[in-house]
Amino acid sequence: MFIAFIAASQTEDHGILCLTYSQEIACFSYDDKHGFHLDDSSLQWYYPAELGADLSTGFETFDKHDDSADEHLDSLLKTVMSYEEEEGKKLDAQVVTWRGMMTKIMSVPFEDRDGFEMNATLYQDCIFIEENHAYKQASKEEQQRQQQQQQQGRRGQFPPEVMAYWGYKFEALSCLPRPWGEVDREYIEKRGEKIVSNKAQYCSVVRTGLGKTVMCLGGEVDAIWDSKPTQKGAPINWIELKTSVEIRDDRSMNNFERKLMKFWIQSFLLGVPKIIVGFRSQQGILTKLEEIQTAKIPETAAKRGVKSWDANMCINFASAFLEWLKNTINDEGVWRIRRRPHSQAIEVFRVEEV
Amino acid sequence: MGIPAAFRWLSTKYPKIISPVVEDKPIVMDDGSVIPVDTTRPNPNGEEFDNLYLDMNGIVHPCSHPEDRPAPADEEEMMLEIFKYTDRVVNMVRPRKLLMIAIDGVAPRAKMNQQRSRRFRSAQEAEEKAADKEELLKMIKQQNGGILPPETLESLTKKAFDSNSITPGTPFMDILALSLRYWCAYKLNTDPGWANMKIIISDATVPGEGEHKIMNFVRSQRSSPDHDPNTRHVIYGLDADLIMLGLATHEPHFRVLREDVFAQDSRARTCKICGQKGHEARNCRGEAKVKDGEFDEKDKAVPLKPFIWLHVSVLREYLAVELDVPGLPFRFDLERALDDWVFMCFFVGNDFLPHLPALEIRENGIDTLTAIWRDNLPFMGGYVTKDGHVDLERAQYIFDGLAKQENAIFKRRKESEDRREAGFKRRKLQEQQRYGHAQGGRGRGGGFDSGLPSGLPKALTHDMVVNRAPTTTDANVANKSAAAVLKSQIQGLMPTPEAESTATNGSAEKVAPEAGTPPSALGKRKASMIDADAASTPGNSSASGDAPEAEDSVRLWEDGYADRYYERKFHVDPKDLDFRRKVAWAYVEGLAWVLRYYFQGCPSWEWFYPYHYAPFAEDFKDIAKMEINFEKGRIARPFEQLMSVQPAASRHVLPSVFHDLMTSPESPIIDFYPEEFEVDLNGKKMAWQGVALLPFIDMPRLLAAIKDRYPKLSPEDAARNDRGTEVLILSEANHDLYDDIISHFYSKKQGDPKYKLDPRVSQGLSGKIEKLLEYLPHGTLEYPLERKGMPNLDDDRSLTVNYEIPASSHNHKSMLLRGLQPPVAALNRSDIEELKGKLRNSGRSHGGA
Ligand SMILES: [Mg+2]
Structure with missing residues (x-):
């Protein structure tokens, strides 16, 4: 069986779709050795970084998580199971996946450079979707090869690994392990000297809806603004941290506006209300901080006449796709969801029988 | 810092830190009815405020001895004055979230030394004042053929309110706390502008100085992640230091609110002797007043003193440049x-x-x-x-x-003192030349144009006995010294040769030396407290009295x-x-x-x-060699503080079991309560600037001496010696929080009798609350004072609980909080240039730094 869902046909406006706001139902943490804990121990608090910081500092000692092993949906499933046990009932989600998968799907109408491959399976009326690890590894290698080629062309540019480090460094400079009131001045002032690691993570598991589909998404959140509300399901003031090159001309402005689509989708899906963008110079020096309200990104983009993307279309497309997917995946075999680079279609086909 | 000096200095150097308060006032209709200020409406100052903190002693003190009307007749009248004044302050600020009322509780020992010195002096002053009045009465009697005319004012014969009872542990402070709780609850029930406000009262039973209890609160809230960094704070109080404390919070949206100290001079004031309007102290005849209209509407037409803002944010801007x-x-x-x-x-x-x-x-x-x-x-x-x-x-x-x-x-x-002195003498001389000595050498200092006949006049007025300096620039000083001035001038009038000779030698503020006074109550004091209006003329050297350090024998300039x-x-x-x-x-x-x-x-x-x-x-x-460690130590109990700071003359504020410790020659601590003490001018001109050389209290000895008196205290007195807690009062209209607390404490499935507030329910307020045993929802709110000046309320729709300020385990950090929106800049380029101009040579007048 081979079925294609054509992106282009689904880009007309379906009017206002039913959106459920994301509610955290559970969370888990990876510690600084990437060990799993069913708690919020790796939660971090936001406190702004000092401007003028060199984001490359400490790259040599970067304690990078080795993501070559396939982690599947393990942590997410463990957390959901524990949630169901505690609640004494099954979660009503029709789709369970990482936030990153949904981000890829939501950006399909406006992003055709990269492809993706996912595996999906139906189990007890719920579709579980994970990334096809082999594909991911392969495309990563391919990407690195291309970047190296480009690198040879442009002199003075930072290697891609260093530029990737900037984001982690910015996070290290912007976060505290406890609320500001419970942290010593010395810690705050010496954040720049801390060894940067991406092993520890706090992950939020949320229940949310897109169109008529109820989803359970898991994803990392960088920090919290104030405190988690005691009331269950109340919105949480999460912070998403991003870095971006300073806007100096139309070209960088356009690039940033395209980037905002990704920022918006990611934060929208987990219910992160605020994004802090650390603008950096070409040399990786932090020059400016900007707070952006997630909810305002679409309207601001519309007001500015941004043509490169449209939030409603992202939502409509993803809703329709999920609707279609629920009809398509009808047995407990393993299915592949694939989009080839530059293709207008998402293909879904069975790769393994029940 | 001295209050007027600090304010003057700050406002001269940083002019934009001060701006006038725009105040809506109640409207009086033609029929006499009053439309109160509707504080639910936007603040006329163009900005809304969240929290108002009252350093309450800055309200209580002025209400106990107002400058523009007679002092309250009794405690109840005083409470009503306090309510009125507080209401006015709250109406100005219209806090939308929180009102904190902080009354001084027991102070750290470091502060008690100052309190002791102040109270010993003020007791001494009170004694003088009483003596002065007596003297005046005697004179009036004398004129009136030996009897006191019936129209002589009652207030002249009445004992004045002893402001020394504004100290933790006194019955007065108890009444004050009770009255404020009632009044706040009453306002929450009746004033829609108050309905959403949470009120914290930290009365005198909670240790700490009022403004520092407020700072503790601000710091505690600040360290909570749920605190809004853009909270607009206003603190009311009289201390110039409040602006420093404001800076110390590192909350830029912070203002100090106070009466305009500089506006006082132009205002009509009442007589300082009898407290009536229409004449000044120097014209006082001590007569009962003529009624103003049928009901003697006391405060009609007294213009209220204006208020000013002191903007911490603007001071921050100036200092950022400096x-x-x-x-x-x-x-x-x-x-x-x-x-x-x-x-x-x-x-x-x-x-x-x-x-x-x-x-x-x-x-x-x-x-x-x-x-x-x-x-x-x-x-x-x-x-x-x-x-x-x-x-x-x-x-x-x-x-x-x-x-x-x-x-x-x-x-x-x-050098500059000498220059001032010379200038002063020169002006004096010029004045004398202008007016000549028309009074025929009678005991008047120069400078007055009304003639004084020889011999006592028929109707003695204070104009004749009070020889005031023509210019009074410092109202605070003037206030303090009124009694002394009066006294000295009475002395000046009395036909004693010494007085005559000294009073003619030039200075308008010249007071008679003790040696020349008749053997009256006035003669008994040892260290002279006379300060006169001479503060405006620092060149004057008259006030030294007979203090041993009359001459500055240190001579710092040599x-x-x-x-x-x-x-x-x-x-x-x-x-x-x-x-x-x-x-x-x-x-x-x-x-x-x-x-x-x-x-x-x-x-x-x-x-x-x-x-x-x-x-x-x-x-x-070698100060780097020092090691500084402080131990938290024991917080004094109210009676221990009272025993440490009060003179024997004010012992009435203490339970009687302690009295003999302050008066009896057998008391083991009698040396703490000298009747006479030396005031060393220490190079200063005015006695109030001098150093009161009181012995320091030896706390272990004091504690040992009072220990066995504790069991003899009545239960009420013992209760007043106990430590209390803050209370939180809020209205039913504050639904979320009110319902939350009621369901915790008063529903069928009650929770703990103590719990942590959820900042999302309490509009960001952090802290613990505890059920108050004596409170029941929807009970009767009773007016606690005797004369029933205000009503009881049958169905009290306010709620009172104990409140505990969250304790921080961490050092408070002088940092701005995340999410702070900086206040709009108040300084423009020319302000900054002006300040920079001032800075170029400032602070360097004494050679290289
Ligand atoms: Mg104080």
């Missing part, structure tokens, strides 16, 4: 620089230490220090202070810089002053340099104590500076 040092080898951090500046302001004066001899606020002492700081900052390697802790090595730079200039400062001070200073003031061998260092180290400890007190809360309740005088800047040697 403290900016370019080319630092470390990152410039305005918050840290501000802390250093606040620290240096302590050198110039604070409530806990005598100020350094070289530093006077009037002589721009703060500028001197700031210049030293700026010059040394690049070499110090960092800031002098950090979150309320002093880096002694860096502080040494500041002392060294000051020491280099100390000599020159003293010399220059003398070489060898340090030797003389230590010999005369400390009675220590001038060769004993170790002693000097000991004094300096104690002083450094004091500065460290004050700094921590301001930034972290009281570091030690028992620490105090054990000398009456400060060291010289040059005595601060």
Whole structure:
């Protein structure tokens, strides 16, 4: 069986779709050795970084998580199971996946450079979707090869690994392990000297809806603004941290506006209300901080006449796709969801029988 | 810092920190009915405020002796005055979230020394005032053929309210706390402008000075992640220091609210003798007043004193310019620089230490220090202070810089004093030449144009006995000294040859020396407290009385002053340099104590500076070798504080079981309560500027002496000696929080009797609350005072619980919070240029820093 869902046909406006706001139902943490804990121990608090910081500092000692092993949906499933046990009932989600998968799907109408491959399976009326690890590894290698080629062309540019480090460094400079009131001045002032690691993570598991589909998404959140509300399901003031090159001309402005689509989708899906963008110079020096309200990104983009993307279309497309997917995946075999680079279609086909 | 001096200095140097308060006033209709201010409407000042903090002693004190009307007749009348005044302040600010009322509780020991000195002096003054009145009555009688005319004012014969009872542990403070709780609940029930406000009352049973309890609260909220960094704070109080405390919070949206000290002079005031309007003290005949209209509408037409804002945010802007040092080898951090500046302001004066001899606020002492700081900052390697802790090595730079200039400062001070003196004499002479001696040499100082017939006039008025200086610029001083002026002038009128001879020798403020007074109650005092209106004429040297230090024998402007200073003031061998260092180290400890007190809360309740005088800047040697550690210590109980600060004359504020300890010659601590004590002018002109040489309380001895009296206390008295807690009061209209608390404490499935507030339910307020046993929802709100000046309410729709300020386990940090939206800049380019112009030569008048 081979079925294609054509992106282009689904880009007309379906009017206002039913959106459920994301509610955290559970969370888990990876510690600084990437060990799993069913708690919020790796939660971090936001406190702004000092401007003028060199984001490359400490790259040599970067304690990078080795993501070559396939982690599947393990942590997410463990957390959901524990949630169901505690609640004494099954979660009503029709789709369970990482936030990153949904981000890829939501950006399909406006992003055709990269492809993706996912595996999906139906189990007890719920579709579980994970990334096809082999594909991911392969495309990563391919990407690195291309970047190296480009690198040879442009002199003075930072290697891609260093530029990737900037984001982690910015996070290290912007976060505290406890609320500001419970942290010593010395810690705050010496954040720049801390060894940067991406092993520890706090992950939020949320229940949310897109169109008529109820989803359970898991994803990392960088920090919290104030405190988690005691009331269950109340919105949480999460912070998403991003870095971006300073806007100096139309070209960088356009690039940033395209980037905002990704920022918006990611934060929208987990219910992160605020994004802090650390603008950096070409040399990786932090020059400016900007707070952006997630909810305002679409309207601001519309007001500015941004043509490169449209939030409603992202939502409509993803809703329709999920609707279609629920009809398509009808047995407990393993299915592949694939989009080839530059293709207008998402293909879904069975790769393994029940 | 002296209040008027500090305000004057700040507002001259940083003019834009002050702006007038726009105040909506109640509208009086033609039929006499009053439409109260609707505080639910937008604030007329163009900005809304969240929290209002009242340093309540700044309301209670002025209400006990108002400047523009008679003092309240009794405690109940006083409470009503307090309500009225508080209402006015709240209406001005219209806090949308929180009102905190903080009354001084027991103070740290370091403060008690100052309180003791103030109270001993004020008891002495009260005694004088009483004597003066008696004298006046005697004179009126004399004129009236030996009988007191019936129209003589009651207030002249009545005993004045003893403001010494405004101290923790007194029955008065009990009544005050009760009344305020009632009134706040009443307002929550009846004033829609109050409905959403949460009220915290920290009464005198909660230890700590009012403004510092407020600071503790602000710090506690600040360290909670749920605190809104853009909270708009207003603090009301009289201390000039509040603006420093405001800076110390590092909450830029912070204002100080107070009466306009500079507006007083132009206002119509009442007579200081009888408290009536229509005449000034010098024209007082002590007569009962003529009724104003049928019902004698007391306050009709008295214009209310205007209020001003002091903007901490604007001061921050000025200081950002002033403290900016370019080319630092470390990152410039305005918050840290501000802390250093606040620290240096302590050198110039604070409530806990005598100020350094070289530093006077009037002589721009703060500028001197700031210049030293700026010059040394690049070499110090960092800031002098950090979150309320002093880096002694860096502080040494500041002392060294000051020491280099100390000599020159003293010399220059003398020179300008001499110049002032000469100018004063010259003007005096000119005046005398202008008016001649028309009065025929009768005992009048020059400068008055009304003729005085010889012999006592038919109808004696105070114009004839009060010989006032024609210009009074400092209302506070004028206020303080009214009784003394009166007294001295009565003496001047009495036909004693000494009085006559001294009163003619030139100075308008000249008072008769004690030696010349008739043997009356007035003669008994030892150290003269007479200060007169002479504050406006510092060249005058009359006020020394017969104090032993009448002549300034130290002469700071002459070489060898340090030797003389230590010999005369400390009675220590001038060769004993170790002693000097000991004094300096104690002083450094004091500065460290004050700094921590301001930034972290009281570091030690028992620490105090054990000398009456400060060291010289040059005595601060090797201070980096010091190790400063404070122990929290024991917080005094209210009666212990009362015993430590009150003179025997005010013993009525204490339960009678303690009285004999203050009066009996057999009392083991009788030496703590001298009837007579020396006031050392210490180079100053006015007695109130001098140093009261009272013995320091030896706390263990005091505690030992009162220990066995405790069991003899009545249960009510014993209760007043106990420690209390803050209370939180809110209205039913504050639905979320009200319902939350009711369901916790009063529903069928009650929770713990104590729980942590959820900041999302309480609009960001953090802290713990506890069920109050004596409170029941929807009960009767009873007016606690006798004369039922205000009603009871049958169905009280307010709620009262105990409230506990969250304790922070961490140091408070002088940093801005994330999410702060900086206040809109108030200074423009020309303001900044003007300040920079002032800075170019400021603080450097005494040679290189
Ligand atoms: Mg006070």
